[in-house]
Amino acid sequence: MTPYSPEVEQAMATFYGSLREKDRRRYAAVEAAKLGSGGLAYLSRLLGIDSHTIRRGEADLKNLPDVPPERVRKKGVDENGS
Numbered sequence: 001m002t003p004y005s006p007e008v009e010q011a012m013a014t015f016y017g018s019l020r021e022k023d024r025r026r027y028a029a030v031e032a033a034k035l036g037s038g039g040l041a042y043l044s045r046l047l048g049i050d051s052h053t054i055r056r057g058e059a060d061l062k063n064l065p066d067v068p069p070e071r072v073r074k075k076g077v078d079e080n081g082s
Contacts, residue, residue, distance in 0.1 A: 001035050001036060001037055001038035001039055001042060003042060009046055012031070012046065012047070013046065013047060015027070016028070016047050022060065024047075024049070024053075024057075025049070025053050025054060025056055025057030025060065026057045026060050026061055027057070028043050028044075028047055028049060028053065028054045028057050029054050029055075029057030029058040029060070029061055030057075030061070031043050032054050032058075033058070040054050040055075
């Protein structure tokens with residue numbers, strides 16, 4: 001596993017700190033999965049969270065409700081905004 005640069009680590013930690021608790025563990029789980037072997041321990045150290053919290057985030061991600069697609073434009077509005 002290759003760690004992220006210090007700039008990316010700082011951005012990740014800042015973003016992580018801006019999230020609600022449930023979203024924090026889900027974000028950590030996604031990042032750990034992207035990194036593969038060693039990712040969980042690395043993210044645990046980087047973000048200052050317990051590895052069990054990341055595992056709980058992994059479980060959360062397996063049970064997410066379906067999210068309907070969002071509309072980009074308001075109904076009845078064409079490309080020109082009228």
